[in-house]
Amino acid sequence: MTARMDVLLGAQWGDEGKGKVVDVIAPGYDIIARFQGGPNAGHTLIFDGRKHVLHTIPSGIFRAGTMNLVGNGVVIDPVIFLKEIQALKAAGVDVRDNLLISRRAHLILPTHRALDAASEADKGTSKIGSTLKGIGPTYMDKTGRNGLRVGDLELPDSIDRFRALVKKHERLLALYDRPGAAKEAEEEWLAAAEVLRNMPLVDSEHYLDQALRSGKRILAEGAQGTLLDIDFGTYPFVTSSNTISAGACTGLGIAPNRIGKVVGIFKAYCTRVGSGPFPTELNDAAGERIRQVGHEFGSTTGRPRRCGWLDLPALHYAVMINGVTELAMMKADVLNNMPDLQVCTGYRVNGKTTDRLPYDISGGIEPILERVDGWGDLSTDVPLPTGLERYIAMIERHVGVPVTLVSLGPDRAETVHRRTALVH
Numbered sequence: 001m002t003a004r005m006d007v008l009l010g011a012q013w014g015d016e017g018k019g020k021v022v023d024v025i026a027p028g029y030d031i032i033a034r035f036q037g038g039p040n041a042g043h044t045l046i047f048d049g050r051k052h053v054l055h056t057i058p059s060g061i062f063r064a065g066t067m068n069l070v071g072n073g074v075v076i077d078p079v080i081f082l083k084e085i086q087a088l089k090a091a092g093v094d095v096r097d098n099l100l101i102s103r104r105a106h107l108i109l110p111t112h113r114a115l116d117a118a119s120e121a122d123k124g125t126s127k128i129g130s131t132l133k134g135i136g137p138t139y140m141d142k143t144g145r146n147g148l149r150v151g152d153l154e155l156p157d158s159i160d161r162f163r164a165l166v167k168k169h170e171r172l173l174a175l176y177d178r179p180g181a182a183k184e185a186e187e188e189w190l191a192a193a194e195v196l197r198n199m200p201l202v203d204s205e206h207y208l209d210q211a212l213r214s215g216k217r218i219l220a221e222g223a224q225g226t227l228l229d230i231d232f233g234t235y236p237f238v239t240s241s242n243t244i245s246a247g248a249c250t251g252l253g254i255a256p257n258r259i260g261k262v263v264g265i266f267k268a269y270c271t272r273v274g275s276g277p278f279p280t281e282l283n284d285a286a287g288e289r290i291r292q293v294g295h296e297f298g299s300t301t302g303r304p305r306r307c308g309w310l311d312l313p314a315l316h317y318a319v320m321i322n323g324v325t326e327l328a329m330m331k332a333d334v335l336n337n338m339p340d341l342q343v344c345t346g347y348r349v350n351g352k353t354t355d356r357l358p359y360d361i362s363g364g365i366e367p368i369l370e371r372v373d374g375w376g377d378l379s380t381d382v383p384l385p386t387g388l389e390r391y392i393a394m395i396e397r398h399v400g401v402p403v404t405l406v407s408l409g410p411d412r413a414e415t416v417h418r419r420t421a422l423v424h
């Protein structure tokens with residue numbers, strides 16, 4: 001029996017705190033591998049009084065002895081990738097020894113970014129609220145079989161392939177009345193692509209297979225969150241990849257029967273950036289308080305995040321879709337000293353009560369909220385305050401899996417490993 005690969009992913013709309021947890025648990029793994037998304041992600045790590053934000057590079061990069069792999073399911077913008085590497089270098093991390101890139105990962109071109117912007121502008125008020133990193137157009141080219149892959153950079157005709165794709169994009173940009181929109185970014189992109197070409201490129205499915213056979217421990221790091229999944233999220237207000245655990249199989253070339261634990265990351269409340277349904281959204285003082293105390297502003301775009309109460313049916317859905325085996329609850333400290341908390345236990349849609357997000361909610365959706373007691377201040381000592389334990393017990397009861405880690409602050413050290421609670 002070979003080792004298995006664990007998966008860690010977002011159980012809400014992204015920004016749950018995945019980066020922090022990966023950094024905390026990375027010493028227990030030999031390899032951390034990203035399986036989807038790209039520079040739309042912003043994973044924040046804080047330790048030794050310093051903050052680092054990663055976009056494409058896995059969050060195990062600061063742990064000596066941990067290999068980090070950018071898998072085939074990821075889309076890479078060489079310019080952003082190079083900037084990340086330079087920022088890491090400035091922070092004293094040389095990635096040459098512990099970063100590998102799959103040849104099968106697709107490349108984001110400047111024209112993909114221009115197409116993303118053009119498409120969003122064209123949608124007007126119904127825009128997705130994309131991060132404008134070119135994610136959608138790049139995945140469209142992947143599934144449309146037009147894409148340029150990292151491995152293509154090693155081929156003698158790579159520049160011809162690049163030019164052919166740019167030409168195709170120029171025709172589309174002309175339709176949007178934006179010809180030449182990405183022209184001036186080309187030179188920098190080609191220079192960064194050259195750097196990428198000289199980095200350790202691997203056939204990552206074979207690399208990971210070998211690693212598992214030799215007993216190495218692998219953690220797959222998700223980006224975005226379950227409710228942004230292209231199939232199971234709040235379509236069309238989603239990202240363009242499979243953010244769920246199944247995406248770790250296709251995004252890394254790992255067979256489903258080799259998946260071990262699936263760790264779902266969620267906040268003690270909910271946030272969302274960009275457009276789309278958000279049943280528990282708070283447009284009041286409580287929402288503003290959470291935004292300010294939780295510093296809920298995007299790590300990638302700086303946009304204010306929409307804030308709301310914890311949505312248990314949505315979390316339960318994430319547990320089901322991903323086969324979550326355990327949960328990590330983040331940012332409990334943000335709710336400190338709030339005497340009145342609310343939690344969503346169902347929805348009212350067209351006068352009917354349900355615990356499922358229906359296909360069509362254009363007619364509106366009303367959350368059914370239950371008041372729960374809050375707690376005072378927190379410390380990173382166990383036991384946790386009774387109020388918080390009660391809150392966690394209610395979540396476990398509702399979703400049927402244990403909360404094994406509780407995060408009480410952004411720093412690596414502000415983390416409590418809970419005993420594996422028995423699910424009631």
Ligand code: GDP
Nearest residue numbers: 015016017018019042043044331407408409410
């Ligand atoms: P990710 O995309 O899932 O990795 O999450 P982000 O990094 O985009 O957003 C999470 C934010 O919350 C970051 O600013 C983290 O530093 C911060 N954070 C993570 N865990 C905690 C926590 O337990 N408490 C507080 N107050 N902040 C946290």
Ligand code: IMO
Nearest residue numbers: 014015040041042129130131223224239273274
């Ligand atoms: P991490 O990994 C939160 C959102 C965008 C937009 C939608 C589509 O940091 O959790 P895209 O650029 O992917 O076409 O945008 O998805 N989005 C995220 N929201 N966290 C993220 O990543 C996100 N990546 C994309 O705001 O609504």
Ligand code: MG
Nearest residue numbers: 015042043299
């Ligand atoms: Mg983020």
